[in-house]
Amino acid sequence: MTLRISNLGKHYGDAPVFENVTLTVEPGEFVAIVGESGVGKSTLLNCMAGLDSWDQGTVMHDGIDIGALDGEACALWRRRHVGFVFQAFHVLPHLDVAQNVALPLMLLGQQKDSEGRIVHMLEAVGLPGMGTRLPQTLSGGQLQRVAIARALVHRPALLLADEPTGNLDPTTAAKVMELLIGQTREHGASLVLVTHSESAAAQADRLLHLRADGIAA
């Protein structure tokens, strides 16, 4: 399932956020988006997930024109094929850790026999036995790992992560990168990751630099 972005452009009023972004990410590939604060990295990632709109160009995934899907069809595509790690976690406060991680499986109607998978995911992100904890009892780094377990639990073909290691200590950050890259290499996911971390970017197959003038290189 290849992600193909062609000549993507977006602006707010007269101000371009980005222009002519063209990018292909094959299964098993890892592309890092880098650039200063405010250049549009999060906006571009949101466009890739169909969570934001654009003004020119196309986002295609596995031959599907994401911009042509209506809201419901796009939500369904996202549920099936996308794992998204938000910068601000978006862990749901009223659900415990295991319920948060189980959410994508529940939305896909795959909650049956999901318990073992959730236990495995919590172990993989270094939160073994913490399934019954509520988010308010976790640190920022732990919440980020819950968000990552949730993004990976349904083995999505497209993995989009917005500064997923920004709140983590170096050891935990390295572990999180290992998980995201592992999913990419072993299950043939396409990984697009926004990062300020040089060590994270150094592991990417390719870099996309976003610049303040909207030009990508």
Ligand SMILES: Nc1ncnc2c1ncn2[C@@H]1O[C@H](COP(=O)(O)OP(=O)(O)O)[C@@H](O)[C@H]1O
């Ligand atoms: N709703 C909006 N209206 C106008 N400008 C916006 C809006 N949302 C974001 N922006 C602007 O778009 C630019 C890109 O933002 P963002 O994608 O968050 O950048 P980054 O993730 O690289 O820090 C910023 O200059 C921001 O101020």
Ligand SMILES: [Mg+2]
């Ligand atoms: Mg951002």
